[in-house]
Amino acid sequence: MQPCEVCGNRYEGAFTVTMADGQAHVFDSFECAIERLAPRCAACNCRVIGHGVQHESTIYCSAHCAREAGISGLADHN
Ligand SMILES: [Zn+2]
Ligand SMILES: [Zn+2]
Known part of the structure; x- marks a missing residue:
């Protein structure tokens, strides 16, 4: 499992967000996803x-x- 790319946390509920250009990002929480992507x-x-x-x-x-x-x-x- 990859760590969250914002805070580095390894969490079994982590998820991947794939952008329209195919770039994938790994986060442990929506908060971190918003921090990085919004x-x-x-x-x-x-x-x-x-x-x-x-x-x-x-x-x-x-x-x-x-x-x-x-x-x-x-x-x-x-
Ligand atoms: Zn995080
Ligand atoms: Zn405004």
């Missing part, structure tokens, strides 16, 4: 663990933050 909002710097909104390659946690960053025309997912 993007950060470009406006408020919080972790984006929901859908978020994307403008070109920039990710925001909400349409509100996109507007704060001066981007119009984005709406929250309903």
Whole structure:
């Protein structure tokens, strides 16, 4: 069993997350997976663990933050 790539813990409930590009990551908890994989909002710097909104390659946690960053025309997912 491989250790968690964030904290190094070896845990029998560890799981692998495979990204769209085929890269596999091993974690012992969702907390560690979020720490490593979740993007950060470009406006408020919080972790984006929901859908978020994307403008070109920039990710925001909400349409509100996109507007704060001066981007119009984005709406929250309903
Ligand atoms: Zn971990
Ligand atoms: Zn935000």
